[in-house]
Amino acid sequence: MQKSQIQPWVAQHPLLQRMVALEPITWFNPRATTLAAGLPHVGLTAADVAAAEQRLARFAPYLAAAFPETQPTGGIIESDLVAIPAMQQALDRRFGLRLGGKLLLKKDSHLPISGSIKARGGIYEVLTHAETLALEAGLLQTGDDYTRLFSDEFRQFFSQYRIAVGSTGNLGLSIGIISARLGFDVSVHMSADARAWKKQKLRENGVTVVEYAEDYGVAVEQGRKQAANDPRCFFIDDENSQTLFLGYAVAGGRLKRQFAEQGIVVDAQHPLFVYLPCGVGGGPGGVAFGLKLAFGDHVHCIFAEPTHSPCMLLGVYSGLHDGIAVQDLGIDNRTAADGLAVGRASGFVGRAMERLLSAFYTLSDEEMFALLGLLDKHEHLQLEPSALAGMAGPWRVAAHVKALSEQGINAESLAQATHLVWATGGGMVPPAEMAKYLAAGQAAE
Numbered sequence: 070m071q072k073s074q075i076q077p078w079v080a081q082h083p084l085l086q087r088m089v090a091l092e093p094i095t096w097f098n099p100r101a102t103t104l105a106a107g108l109p110h111v112g113l114t115a116a117d118v119a120a121a122e123q124r125l126a127r128f129a130p131y132l133a134a135a136f137p138e139t140q141p142t143g144g145i146i147e148s149d150l151v152a153i154p155a156m157q158q159a160l161d162r163r164f165g166l167r168l169g170g171k172l173l174l175k176k177d178s179h180l181p182i183s184g185s186i187k188a189r190g191g192i193y194e195v196l197t198h199a200e201t202l203a204l205e206a207g208l209l210q211t212g213d214d215y216t217r218l219f220s221d222e223f224r225q226f227f228s229q230y231r232i233a234v235g236s237t238g239n240l241g242l243s244i245g246i247i248s249a250r251l252g253f254d255v256s257v258h259m260s261a262d263a264r265a266w267k268k269q270k271l272r273e274n275g276v277t278v279v280e281y282a283e284d285y286g287v288a289v290e291q292g293r294k295q296a297a298n299d300p301r302c303f304f305i306d307d308e309n310s311q312t313l314f315l316g317y318a319v320a321g322g323r324l325k326r327q328f329a330e331q332g333i334v335v336d337a338q339h340p341l342f343v344y345l346p347c348g349v350g351g352g353p354g355g356v357a358f359g360l361k362l363a364f365g366d367h368v369h370c371i372f373a374e375p376t377h378s379p380c381m382l383l384g385v386y387s388g389l390h391d392g393i394a395v396q397d398l399g400i401d402n403r404t405a406a407d408g409l410a411v412g413r414a415s416g417f418v419g420r421a422m423e424r425l426l427s428a429f430y431t432l433s434d435e436e437m438f439a440l441l442g443l444l445d446k447h448e449h450l451q452l453e454p455s456a457l458a459g460m461a462g463p464w465r466v467a468a469h470v471k472a473l474s475e476q477g478i479n480a481e482s483l484a485q486a487t488h489l490v491w492a493t494g495g496g497m498v499p500p501a502e503m504a505k506y507l508a509a510g511q512a513a514e
């Protein structure tokens with residue numbers, strides 16, 4: 070779209086005007102459809118997700134050896150699922166609306182190795198690349214015990230290869246740590262908003278950190294450029310990678326097993342709503358894909374974004390996807406929610422998933438901080454600001470009875486729903502940083 074066309078276009082769409090005014094928005098997606106109708110547009114299948122699960126199973130012995138903190142789960146990187154009833158009560162009061170059903174938290178914030186949702190996709194993509202290289206070189210067979218990879222011989226082999234990635238922080242942390250542990254020569258291109266402690270942690274782990282004064286988009290472009298001129302350098306493309314997406318998607322089947330263990334039923338009378346913070350879209354998109362495969366039409370996925378960075382909402386609402394950025398509308402893409410400070414959404418994820426997402430909403434940084442403070446106060450759980458974006462979702466959704474009924478959800482089933490907030494990060498935030506977040510949280514309440 071030409072610059073001169075943007076203003077008249079915004080003027081014609083009240084939702085875009087509210088977006089530009091940085092108002093919190095809740096938008097139910099009119100293109101949301103059944104799994105059967107939406108799946109062909111994804112371009113990936115249940116078999117692809119199953120193959121990703123198998124690859125992670127092959128690598129589990131390696132991960133258990135290289136990262137002893139994964140030994141309790143046998144080298145499988147997975148997070149706990151917990152009920153947060155005190156938070157549910159506190160938010161019933163805050164929002165003046167009694168939420169039927171049950172509020173749960175998925176603690177990707179406390180995933181091993183990198184303490185965020187990026188421990189799913191980022192690590193999976195590096196493992197996939199490492200396996201491909203080792204298989205092609207004839208050094209490994211898929212039937213081998215992969216603890217073999219935790220050796221000087223393999224570190225030497227991988228040290229001939231480079232990996233590059235652009236990141237606002239958490240993706241860099243995941244990819245940097247796993248790549249360096251395998252032996253790769255890895256560079257993380259970090260945007261201005263990336264936290265100093267993340268850069269420091271990467272350097273301590275033997276990762277090259279390249280810093281930029283600009284935002285995420287610039288960091289990614291520079292990473293891409295470095296790799297383009299170097300055949301031994303593999304660029305991890307957060308904006309378009311199907312491999313990353315599949316690494317996230319494995320979460321769906323695993324959550325289904327956790328639900329079964331905890332006796333939580335999901336069916337037409339007991340729908341499941343999942344609230345996912347969205348940055349570029351790969352993490353929430355991949356998880357949502359896995360959830361849809363696992364729970365079919367009984368799961369409703371809702372994306373949450375900061376009012377200052379509503380890139381996926383803008384891309385899907387307009388149908389322009391990565392053809393438009395929030396900055397094109399004069400929105401500044403400045404938010405304290407580092408993982409979500411993305412101005413242009415993934416075109417791949419938007420196009421793949423736009424028929425399988427039920428709703429989108431935005432919330433202010435102040436609200437994320439207030440929710441951060443409340444979760445600490447009522448559940449003694451500490452997360453980073455991004456990870457609270459989903460926490461307002463259940464009350465947003467429950468307030469839109471008419472839109473829900475248009476998507477086939479009545480009051481009776483809503484009263485028996487499970488609301489799952491995906492806590493995407495915070496487990497590795499240093500105590501001094503967390504103290505600042507908590508102080509901001511208290512101030513925002």
Ligand SMILES: *Cc1c(COP(=O)(O)O)cnc(C)c1O
Nearest residue numbers: 239348349350351352408493494
């Ligand atoms: C990366 C990230 C997200 C969003 O994931 P995308 O793939 O960028 O959409 C959400 N929360 C946290 C804490 C993150 O690090």
